[in-house]
Every structure is written in structure tokens, then in C-alpha cells.
Amino acid sequence: MSKIEQSKTACILAAVFVASLIGNAQAQDITYSRDIAPILQEKCVTCHNPEGIAPMPLQSYQQVNPFAALIKDRTSKRIMPPWHIDTTTGIQEFKNDASLSDEQIATISSWVDSGAPEGNPAHLPTPIEIPSGSAWQLTEQLGPPDLIIKSTPFDVIANGQDQWWTPDVPFEGMEKDRWLRAAEFKPSYPLGKKVVHHGHAVLVPEGETRQVALARYGVGKSWEVYPDGTGMKVPANGHIAWNLHYFPVGAEGEDDVVEVGLWFYDEGFTPELETAGxxxxxxxxxxxxxxxxxxxxxxxxxxxxxxxxxxxxxxxxxxxxxxxxxxxxxxxxxxxxxxxxxxxxxxxxxxxxxxxxxxxxxxxxxxxxxxxxxxxxxxxxxxxxxxxxxxxxxxxxxxxxxxxxxxxxxxxxxxxxxxxxxxxxxxxxxxxxxxxxxxx
Ligand code: HEC
CATH class of the missing domain: 2.60.120.230 (Jelly Rolls)
Structure with a gap:
């Protein structure tokens, strides 16, 4: 090897060494307080809080640390947050995308690999206020619902096979037909959020057999807002055929009631497009x-x-x-x-x-x-x-x-x-x- 070649090799080796130091320094630098807490706040704590539907809260270092390895596993397999779409094919732009970015997954993974350090609590983000599970999610966007309909009470058992509850309830509260703009399906909180697996609130107009599906729900889907100029025509009279599927998960309670909030277009306004929902x-x-x-x-x-x-x-x-x-x-x-x-x-x-x-x-x-x-x-x-x-x-x-x-x-x-x-x-x-x- 000539001198020049030798010094070149030495240079390259030094560069590689420095780069690996920087890499390590970055990995070690990732801390719960500064890097991980903001991700969990944004993507996890709405469910992972003491009253949420998830099994454990993830709101402090003490709560998160024992689950570090499990968090790495579930996030890297894209099992959590729940978002089951194939990210390699088809449309990827969604209004409710709950997924982590590749970068966020990598950050969590390096943090866990480097021993899940806490870092300086002074770097923690300001805690966010978690909206109560008993609030309407659409209120912030649309104000309170114009009309609320309710199922009749159901006694939830702790364990057993699937349960169905299909009460028929008169549809009341409207004088004229209206155009629906948005609907939200709200199981009780916290019990209903855990045990109502899916459900439908379907209006059967008076004297008809037709079904107007006002709201359909499943864990992970609770509301629908139609685009401006699109609405669903809601006849003023009829009855609501509720179809509620309860799935026992160890929690029980009496008189569980599901509510659906309805938001209408202004009276007299006719949207250009009628949707079937x-x-x-x-x-x-x-x-x-x-x-x-x-x-x-x-x-x-x-x-x-x-x-x-x-x-x-x-x-x-x-x-x-x-x-x-x-x-x-x-x-x-x-x-x-x-x-x-x-x-x-x-x-x-x-x-x-x-x-x-x-x-x-x-x-x-x-x-x-x-x-x-x-x-x-x-x-x-x-x-x-x-x-x-x-x-x-x-x-x-x-x-x-x-x-x-x-x-x-x-x-x-x-x-x-x-x-x-x-x-x-x-x-x-x-x-x-x-x-x-x-x-x-
Ligand atoms: C929409 C609600 C929701 C969100 C958002 C969510 N989780 Fe979960 N998580 C759950 C529920 C419910 C379970 C238990 C049932 C299941 O595994 O589907 C769970 C289970 C887990 C488990 C497994 C626990 C065990 O004991 O097996 C881990 C780990 C986890 N979540 C981490 C996360 C992380 C990290 C995030 C954010 C990046 C997140 N979750 C976001 C609801 C949620």
C-alpha cells in the first residue's frame, strides 16, 4: 500500500468511526421526555388513559417504561395504533389516519434499543387535555347535535357469548323532513365504549319498509360528516330500528343506553347530492x-x-x-x-x-x-x-x-x-x- 493509499484508508476509517459515534450519540440521545412522550400524546393516549378503551395508560414514564419492549413490538409490526390498511398499495390519504410514520416507528425502536432512557423531565411536552369519552366528538367542529336519539336500556353481562339488543323506538323530535349533515354514534362511557362492538341506528319511515341508515358504528368508527352539499334525507316520522351487538369483555352494568347525535343542514337548504351513507x-x-x-x-x-x-x-x-x-x-x-x-x-x-x-x-x-x-x-x-x-x-x-x-x-x-x-x-x-x- 502506498503512503497516499494508507492515509486515504486511515481517513475513511476515521470518518466511519466518527459517523458511528454520531449515530450512537443520536440513538442514546433519544429520551422519553423529549422524543417519545410527544408521539404517545399524539397517537396513543386518547385510548391509553385510565378511562380509555386500552388495557393500560401510557401517560408517564413510570407507566410506559414496563411496556417499552411490547410498545416496540406492536408499533414496529404496525398493530398499534390500530390502522390496518396496507400502506404499500391503494389510496393513502385519509382524514382519520391514526398510523405512525416510519420515522416515528424508528424513533420508538431506537429508544427501546438504547435502554428506554427517561431523559430530563423538563423536556416533557405540556400534557394535552384528553376529551372525555362521554363528550360528542363532533362538538368541536359542529357544535352540539341538533337532535339526540336513544336506545332503550340494556343490562350488560360480564362474560358469555355475543349479545344482541334490537329495540324499536319511535322517532321523535322533528316537525319536517330534514337533510342530515353529520351523525355520531355514542355508546355510554366508560362501559359502552368497552362492550358495544358495533351497531346501527336505522330509521324506518312511517308506512314504509325502506331503511334510512342514520348512523352505523364499530369500535374505531363512530361518526360521519358528509361533504358540503351532500346530505341524507331524513323523514320526520317513523321508528328507529336499533341493532346493537354487545361483546362481553368482563365489564358489566345495568341499563346501558346508546345515543346517536344528529346534525342537520339549515331548514330550507337542499344539498345538491343525496347520499345513502x-x-x-x-x-x-x-x-x-x-x-x-x-x-x-x-x-x-x-x-x-x-x-x-x-x-x-x-x-x-x-x-x-x-x-x-x-x-x-x-x-x-x-x-x-x-x-x-x-x-x-x-x-x-x-x-x-x-x-x-x-x-x-x-x-x-x-x-x-x-x-x-x-x-x-x-x-x-x-x-x-x-x-x-x-x-x-x-x-x-x-x-x-x-x-x-x-x-x-x-x-x-x-x-x-x-x-x-x-x-x-x-x-x-x-x-x-x-x-x-x-x-x-
Ligand atoms: C383507538 C384506541 C387506541 C390507540 C389510538 C392506541 N391503542 Fe394500543 N391498544 C388499544 C386496545 C383496545 C388494546 C387492547 C386490545 C388490542 O390489542 O387490540 C391495545 C393494546 C396495546 C398494546 C398491547 C398491550 C398488551 O398487553 O398486549 C400495546 C403495547 C399498545 N396498545 C401500544 C400502543 C401505542 C404505543 C399506541 C400509540 C402509538 C397505541 N397503543 C394506540 C387501543 C388503542
Missing amino acids: EAMFRVDGLNGMARGQDIVIPPHGYQVLQGTHVLDAPAVIHSYRPHLHMRGKVMTMEAIFPDGRKEVLSQVNKYNHNWQISYLYADDAKPLLPKGTVLQFTSVFDNTVNNPLNPDPEQWVVFGRRGVDEMSHAWVGITYMNEEQFAEAVTERRARQEILTVSK
Whole structure:
């Protein structure tokens, strides 16, 4: 080796050494007080507080430290915070994105690897005020609800099989038909938030059999705000058919009541577009089959089911909420455009029956779909031991209402339009120069 080469090598070695020192210094520098607490405040403590739905509070170093390794595990696998969308395909812009960024995950991971140091408590962020679970979440944005409807009381048992409560309650409080702008479904707090797994409040107008779904709920989905100029027409008279699914989790109490808050457009205002809210797109039981006849999952096996729906009018999609049970793993929603192009709109690949998350698309990312588009849904069930939620891989699994049976459909927030309205929506979107999900 010549002298020059030797000194070059020495330089490079020195540089590498310095760089690794800096790297280490950075890793060691990450502290709970300065770097981790702000992430947990932003993404975790609304559930991880003493009254929240999560099993343990994560609001102080003393509370967080014993869980450091578990936190690294759950965040790096993207199991927590609950956000089960596949981040590698489909639309990624959402109004309610709860996920951690890659950088935040890396920060948590390095912090845990370097011994989870506390750092200087003077660096802690100002604690945020956690909104009470008994408050309406939409109040801040919309003020108090215009009308509140209530289910009749139900006695919650601590342990046992799934429970259903389906009272019929007269719909009162409106003099005229109104246009709904937003709705929020609010189980009681803290009990109901833990035990109400999902539910629907559906208005059956007087003398009709039609159903107007005012609000649909699942753990992880509690409200819906329609875009300006879009509303749901609510007849003044009828009755509310409540469909509440309670899932015993060890907590019990008497007289549990669920409330739904409704916000209306001003009287006399007619929105341009009428929405159906969340509509059910079935994946099981299509083509004249009895509902769910096609679900038969073998022990230690898998099943894939596909359902297609042709849109007979142009539409915009606001939200996506897959519904499967304990063997459900994946549900993909694809659009096949009239010109044959196929595109993944969204894919949930870490489905977990404990959560019923509605993925609310950001305004400029909502799929705009021309008439004739085929929506294709693909569900994957995993009845093997590799599915941590599987209660018993020895069982044959068929369709049924209980969590241990299976189901497969998607709740899709959808508004249909006429051709003129659609052309206008496309022009507006183009004017904002956003990436389009429309037929070219
Ligand atoms: C929307 C509510 C919610 C949010 C937000 C949330 N969690 Fe959770 N977390 C839960 C619930 C409920 C459970 C227990 C049930 C489950 O695992 O789904 C849980 C479980 C966990 C567990 C496993 C506990 C155990 O004993 O197995 C860890 C670790 C965890 N969360 C960490 C976090 C972290 C870190 C964040 C933020 C980055 C976070 N969670 C955000 C609700 C939430």
C-alpha cells in the first residue's frame, strides 16, 4: 500500500468511526421526555388513559417504561395504533389516519434499543387535555347535535357469548323532513365504549319498509360528516330500528343506553347530492345464493371469496370499512373501470375483528367512479394457527352472526350522481390538479 493509499484508508476509517459515534450519540440521545412522550400524546393516549378503551395508560414514564419492549413490538409490526390498511398499495390519504410514520416507528425502536432512557423531565411536552369519552366528538367542529336519539336500556353481562339488543323506538323530535349533515354514534362511557362492538341506528319511515341508515358504528368508527352539499334525507316520522351487538369483555352494568347525535343542514337548504351513507357491498352470498352459503373454511385452511358489484350510476366513495370476523385477514377493494383498467382502491391486510375501522378518504383522494365501474372485493380468511385471533383452528367455519362464525361484506360510504354532477366533480378535481382515480 502506498503512503497516499494508507492515509486515504486511515481517513475513511476515521470518518466511519466518527459517523458511528454520531449515530450512537443520536440513538442514546433519544429520551422519553423529549422524543417519545410527544408521539404517545399524539397517537396513543386518547385510548391509553385510565378511562380509555386500552388495557393500560401510557401517560408517564413510570407507566410506559414496563411496556417499552411490547410498545416496540406492536408499533414496529404496525398493530398499534390500530390502522390496518396496507400502506404499500391503494389510496393513502385519509382524514382519520391514526398510523405512525416510519420515522416515528424508528424513533420508538431506537429508544427501546438504547435502554428506554427517561431523559430530563423538563423536556416533557405540556400534557394535552384528553376529551372525555362521554363528550360528542363532533362538538368541536359542529357544535352540539341538533337532535339526540336513544336506545332503550340494556343490562350488560360480564362474560358469555355475543349479545344482541334490537329495540324499536319511535322517532321523535322533528316537525319536517330534514337533510342530515353529520351523525355520531355514542355508546355510554366508560362501559359502552368497552362492550358495544358495533351497531346501527336505522330509521324506518312511517308506512314504509325502506331503511334510512342514520348512523352505523364499530369500535374505531363512530361518526360521519358528509361533504358540503351532500346530505341524507331524513323523514320526520317513523321508528328507529336499533341493532346493537354487545361483546362481553368482563365489564358489566345495568341499563346501558346508546345515543346517536344528529346534525342537520339549515331548514330550507337542499344539498345538491343525496347520499345513502354507508351501503353494504356483499362479498358472501352473491348470485342468488343464500346469504353466506359460500363460506366454508376448512380446519387449518384458508378461503378466498370474491364479490363484484357494477355501479349503474357514477359515484364518489367517501369511506371504506371491511367487515369480517375472527378468521378474516384481508379485504381488498378494487375498481375495474369501463375501459378495462384495474386499480386497487384500498386494501386492509391486517384485519382484526376487535376493530371496525372506517377509512375516511381525504377529499381530494375520494375515488370518483364512472357509471359501469365494477367494484371488486376480495376477502381472505385464515383458519390456521398463524392467525392470533383464531379461537380454534380445528373447527370448520361457516357463515353466522357470532364472532366465531364468519361473514364478509364491506360498508362503503357512497354517493351516486347523475352524469352532469359527475362531470362537474371530475372537472373540479382536475382543477385542483390532484392525482385522479377516474377513467381517463
Ligand atoms: C383507538 C384506541 C387506541 C390507540 C389510538 C392506541 N391503542 Fe394500543 N391498544 C388499544 C386496545 C383496545 C388494546 C387492547 C386490545 C388490542 O390489542 O387490540 C391495545 C393494546 C396495546 C398494546 C398491547 C398491550 C398488551 O398487553 O398486549 C400495546 C403495547 C399498545 N396498545 C401500544 C400502543 C401505542 C404505543 C399506541 C400509540 C402509538 C397505541 N397503543 C394506540 C387501543 C388503542
